[in-house]
Amino acid sequence: MAVTLRDVARAADVSIATAxxxxxxxxxxxxxxxxxxxxxxxxxxxxxxxxxRALKTxxxxxxxxxxxxxxxxxxxxxxxxxQTRMQTLGYQVILSISSDDAEQERNILQTLVDHGVDGLIxxxxxxxxxxxxxxxxxxxxxxxxxxxxxxxxLESVLAADMDGAYxxxxxxxxxxxxxxxxxxxxxxxxxxxxxxxxYKRAMxxxxxxxxxxxxxxxxxxxETGVAAGNALLAMAEPPTAVFVANHESSVGMLRVVSExxxxxxxxxxxxxxxxxxxxxxxxxxxxxxxSGAVEMAHLIVDRLMQRLGGVANSGREYRVGARxxxxxxxxxxxxx
Amino acid sequence: MAVTLRDVARAADVSIATAxxxxxxxxxxxxxxxxxxxxxxxxxxxxxxxxxRALKTxxxxxxxxxxxxxxxxxxxxxxxxxQTRMQTLGYQVILSISSDDAEQERNILQTLVDHGVDGLIxxxxxxxxxxxxxxxxxxxxxxxxxxxxxxxxLESVLAADMDGAYxxxxxxxxxxxxxxxxxxxxxxxxxxxxxxxxYKRAMxxxxxxxxxxxxxxxxxxxETGVAAGNALLAMAEPPTAVFVANHESSVGMLRVVSExxxxxxxxxxxxxxxxxxxxxxxxxxxxxxxSGAVEMAHLIVDRLMQRLGGVANSGREYRVGARxxxxxxxxxxxxx
DNA sequence: CTGTTAGCGCTTTCAC
DNA sequence: GTGAAAGCGCTAACAG
Numbered sequence: 001m002a003v004t005l006r007d008v009a010r011a012a013d014v015s016i017a018t019a020x021x022x023x024x025x026x027x028x029x030x031x032x033x034x035x036x037x038x039x040x041x042x043x044x045x046x047x048x049x050x051x052x053r054a055l056k057t058x059x060x061x062x063x064x065x066x067x068x069x070x071x072x073x074x075x076x077x078x079x080x081x082x083q084t085r086m087q088t089l090g091y092q093v094i095l096s097i098s099s100d101d102a103e104q105e106r107n108i109l110q111t112l113v114d115h116g117v118d119g120l121i122x123x124x125x126x127x128x129x130x131x132x133x134x135x136x137x138x139x140x141x142x143x144x145x146x147x148x149x150x151x152x153x154l155e156s157v158l159a160a161d162m163d164g165a166y167x168x169x170x171x172x173x174x175x176x177x178x179x180x181x182x183x184x185x186x187x188x189x190x191x192x193x194x195x196x197x198x199y200k201r202a203m204x205x206x207x208x209x210x211x212x213x214x215x216x217x218x219x220x221x222x223e224t225g226v227a228a229g230n231a232l233l234a235m236a237e238p239p240t241a242v243f244v245a246n247h248e249s250s251v252g253m254l255r256v257v258s259e260x261x262x263x264x265x266x267x268x269x270x271x272x273x274x275x276x277x278x279x280x281x282x283x284x285x286x287x288x289x290x291s292g293a294v295e296m297a298h299l300i301v302d303r304l305m306q307r308l309g310g311v312a313n314s315g316r317e318y319r320v321g322a323r324x325x326x327x328x329x330x331x332x333x334x335x336x
Numbered sequence: 337m338a339v340t341l342r343d344v345a346r347a348a349d350v351s352i353a354t355a356x357x358x359x360x361x362x363x364x365x366x367x368x369x370x371x372x373x374x375x376x377x378x379x380x381x382x383x384x385x386x387x388x389r390a391l392k393t394x395x396x397x398x399x400x401x402x403x404x405x406x407x408x409x410x411x412x413x414x415x416x417x418x419q420t421r422m423q424t425l426g427y428q429v430i431l432s433i434s435s436d437d438a439e440q441e442r443n444i445l446q447t448l449v450d451h452g453v454d455g456l457i458x459x460x461x462x463x464x465x466x467x468x469x470x471x472x473x474x475x476x477x478x479x480x481x482x483x484x485x486x487x488x489x490l491e492s493v494l495a496a497d498m499d500g501a502y503x504x505x506x507x508x509x510x511x512x513x514x515x516x517x518x519x520x521x522x523x524x525x526x527x528x529x530x531x532x533x534x535y536k537r538a539m540x541x542x543x544x545x546x547x548x549x550x551x552x553x554x555x556x557x558x559e560t561g562v563a564a565g566n567a568l569l570a571m572a573e574p575p576t577a578v579f580v581a582n583h584e585s586s587v588g589m590l591r592v593v594s595e596x597x598x599x600x601x602x603x604x605x606x607x608x609x610x611x612x613x614x615x616x617x618x619x620x621x622x623x624x625x626x627s628g629a630v631e632m633a634h635l636i637v638d639r640l641m642q643r644l645g646g647v648a649n650s651g652r653e654y655r656v657g658a659r660x661x662x663x664x665x666x667x668x669x670x671x672x
Numbered sequence: 673c674t675g676t677t678a679g680c681g682c683t684t685t686c687a688c
Numbered sequence: 689g690t691g692a693a694a695g696c697g698c699t700a701a702c703a704g
Contacts, residue, residue: 278587360699391681
């Protein structure tokens, strides 16, 4: 059997209550006994039983983290960063993968509540607003990450997708490009919608009309990249630059470019979205609009810690600014 | 306050013990009362408090999972697969990232024990054998994944790296290649050592001597790929095929090939290790020796469930066979 | 088959 | 400042 507080108390010749206080560093303890107890505890290898403590205090020092998957770079970085930081803050994270499925998410949330998590960081599917709200109501702070839950008043930290797409498009515009292809996510998704809006805004501000044939929306998958890329490059008057604002389809686009033997950036400028180690090592290295997954993760942890510390739900939405990383895949359009 | 077993008992007009049994589906319960209790419990929204149960039963239905990072494809797949399957089996997973650091691993293991995990799946650093053994001793089964802990007698499921490298090399040999470059991991790592051994065995069986200049060992990082790739291709008599058995350096090698303008597979055959979506979408699609991360993950879960079910530690080492996936990057060497 | 009872190991009033 | 005692919500003997 493991050594319990009772053993510590006995060994230190104090009451179990005093032992508890001493270990908790309570201010109502004699400094000398305090040190003594701590020392004895260490000597006999005492470890406080988290289950017992959780049962008593209703604080498990566990937090839940749900993501759609671990393949997407943002989610992966989120998972790694959140777990690493929470660990140093004395919390453990229970990871769950929802596959962006509402039903699965529902089960996960229930289980997480059952396990008494103190807080939740969720990349939500968007479909379980009521349940998320119930958690908040049960004093379990929830922070939405990357995606938002419409009208639930939950704190969320998101990427500044509209600004990012705007900045990316503008970069291409500044380089002299006029026919700029866009490959983007489905318009049902927030990021798909917002990135498209950013692109349109930049185009319009530049006095350009948006050619519908130039914007290709599709699932976040490599296949989208090849279909959209081919559609774009097969046009009678193809774009001189393509902005792939759909991370997963980047590979697909890369394949199309290689199959068509197009030289980047001479024959075609390429700009991707969300950085990945691959892009930097690619030849030519790919310029990207990075959405700041690491920074988002940090902000998320900061927000959760505030909430865990007792700060009320601000219901606020935070945005982490995108950043343009110029590498070698975009070139000024040669003057005609 | 949440609804407790006491509330269920009261509402169903039975004792708290009977309620407990009924909910647990104990065979010592009248079928009618059983159903009644279950029904009442559902009606009033009862959820068993896992902390209380854990305190009593010493079973938390939590398992620990430690990986070096989430970037490596094998670890990532392991994490995703393990969590998904364990969830369906009624367990939650506490994820921890060790960064392949012995000290961090030590802290993590301690914390996991403190949280009362029922079992552990670890990609070990190899440095904390004693602690892992102590866990086994404390009736917490541990399964080592991907890496082994030397002489600890822990159950491990590993990739068949020697066989994989052998098969890969042989594939190239069969294609007529004689000068085959190898980029491999550090010889301090099991996989580095074993893959090198597999390569050597294949070469020797083919009656070829191993040219030391043809084998380049280095860290699992892109940089290794460019350094090693350049070293190989700058040789007076460069290899006609390169086997990159160091996953992380694949990108680096790809860059070198592209910078040198080498046509794959015409001028150089390329074979990678551990599959990644990128390889399939690359043009030409890259052939790989896949180490079967998904299969490993499943076997790991199976083993852990056995152990959790009471089966004793077999101390056995399992190997999941590698599989050659032929795509378009390897070509028969043109007859001279 | 069901109820009573005794804790699991800890925190936290409440007295002293 | 310290101790005694009362549970947190649950399971598991032990009786009946």
